[in-house]
Amino acid sequence: MPLFRKFTAIVFLALLAGSAAQADNDVQGELTIVHPWSRATAPSQKAGGVFLKIQNAGDQPDRLIAIESEMADVASLHTTIRDGDVMKMRPVKEGIIVPAKGEAELAPGGQHIMLIGLRERLVKQTTFPLTLIFERAGRVEIVASVEAAGARAPSGAVGDHGQHGAAAGPAK
């Protein structure tokens, strides 16, 4: 099945990128993950979103290609599409580009990391780890903070990467 082969190729590339990144700390050092955060869920709610901002200080664009998390059966990149007044959520198959000397934002109403099949409830004021996998920078371990269920933006620097930047911009 070509889809499966493609998936395997992506995983392989991700692993390759991961091992390369360990040898090349500079590349990884150029990315800053600002305020990764999520929203509290109810016990029977099996999906959650993670939002964050990625700043790239480097001269090369990078691309967020995959997510790993122990929190859920599946962690994937999603985007919300507004089609008139109908809202649709779709996987982002091509990953999320972080331009050179630029940034990418994952915020409510747009791109997000979708945790599908949550294995445990996301409790407000706790944190959980996840791994972002970039094409160039490889694996970046982060800690996301859990905000109120209806939060629009992170409340403050709770995650351990928060100190790298000022408060994430308000969700537009």
Add this chain to the structure above:
Amino acid sequence: MKKSTRIGILLAIVVVAVIAGMAQWLVIRNDDITQNANGLVTSVEIGGPFSLTDHTGRQVTEKDYLGNFTLVFFGYTFCPDICPTELGDIALALDELGDLSLAVTPVMISIDPERDTPPVLAEYVSLFHERLVGLTGTAEQIKDVADAYRIFFRRVDDPDYSYYLMDHTSFVYLLNPEGDVVSLLRYGTPPEEMASLIRRQLRS
């Protein structure tokens, strides 16, 4: 290109267009919506009777909500982005209204009754507002109420995993104490704007 292929493609386009047209018939189109002092209104007839089950398991109809203003949102609990954002905004708007907010009942009607049973809704609604009502029902009851409110919804399966998502219209409706839809709010309406719109309706 072979002639038969060309005819096939043409046919496919026609079929897709007809299906899209049928879906459009059910929803409120942009040119149906106008703005007046009460916010966005539409000439399309919206609302009507319904029969559903609330998050405590009680059988309810539209009559149970008469006498108070109602804010109605259609969503589902498996949605991690749009629905929590909208419900969070509704809660903020009610907070902003202070005591006046007691004249408004916030309601979320699930367009995913398969997953959103009353116990699931009960856990979910309490995360957003202590008075938020969750409504669900049989597939048929949900289809009826969604049609009455011109809400488009569709299940979307992803071949990569066994979970499904829902596409859905994201309007929030404001109903007066008589149960008439007096305004529609689009996704992204700031909570302060929601609050001032409700305040105006409460005064009129």
